[in-house]
Amino acid sequence: MKFVWTSAFFLLTNLFTQAQVLTSEDVSLSFFSDAPIEDITAESHTGVSALNVESKSIYFKVAIRSFQFRKSLMQEHFNENYMESHKYPHAEFKGQLTSEVDFSAAGTYPVNVEGELTIHNVTKSYRVNGELRVTKQAVEAQATFLVKLVDHQIKIPRLLIKNIAEVVEVSVAAKYESDDLKIVK
Template identity: 45%
Template sequence: MKKLLLMAIVLIGTNCFAQKPLISKNTNISFFSSTPVEDIQGINNTAISAIDVNTGEVLFKANNTAFQFKKKLMQEHFNENYMESEQYPVSSFNGKIMDKPDFNKDGTYTVTVSGTLNVHGVSKIYTTKATLIIKDKIVKASAAFKVKTADHKIKIPSLVITHIAEVMDIKVNATYQIN
């Protein structure tokens, strides 16, 4: 009976005091394509992200139509011709921080994040380094990695192949508040 009571206290205590996931509603995701002919950048400041500090699981989601470009025509081509945003409205990343830090301890941490990036209906595993800066109950996360358009079956018409890079530079920045 004492063991059962002790287990109940531990389980209730764990559930009552378990830390909520960290959530960022204004995550910035950008991509950059550079060729000798043209540079193209798309920026999305309305992506969402979450980190489970207990397990290290991370999630990022971005509406494809929320990417903004310098030229309106680029945005139209991005959504209609390349991302096919009506058919594939969301891009996402589900992964895990492999060497998660103590989120209650201030510091700058370089971590490895590995998971599945789903873009254009195609999922592919990526592993990259990320930087987590924890200070005064605020976590700033940033990462950069490269994505080949062909890996996600994004077709670039031969007419504009010299205007769009085969490999995109992706950058992610998010800020979370620790409760």
């Protein structure tokens, strides 16, 4: 699995210009479904990300099967019945920071990101509010946004409509670290 992600990073850094590209394998993603009968939450700590400091492009990718649930039956239904992870193994976001961020000055910056999220092989445009924290050692990104399942053609059987919310809250956090990070003066 590590080889696949490393290969993906190699390709990503070649897609970006020769500007400073920060990569992260320290990416956490989670989602929360607030439904009348039962709340559902799942987490993954195996996502990858790249941030091009010059062009302000940002990229995230996560394996659907990497999400962990507190109940194994939920995880099985999630992968087999809803996400069909055998057909659509990854979720991916490609976006652009539209807010100004001074990567040469330490601080916390509210950011807006516009991009495309692909889940279940359906791509949809999103505008997301988030935050970047710049220090001498790292850049940390975090955001929370809503995803309508119907927008990505994820079907909920009528029988289970009270068990699964039609809109889920997605949270993402990434930490880009490097021994030679020379962004902040």
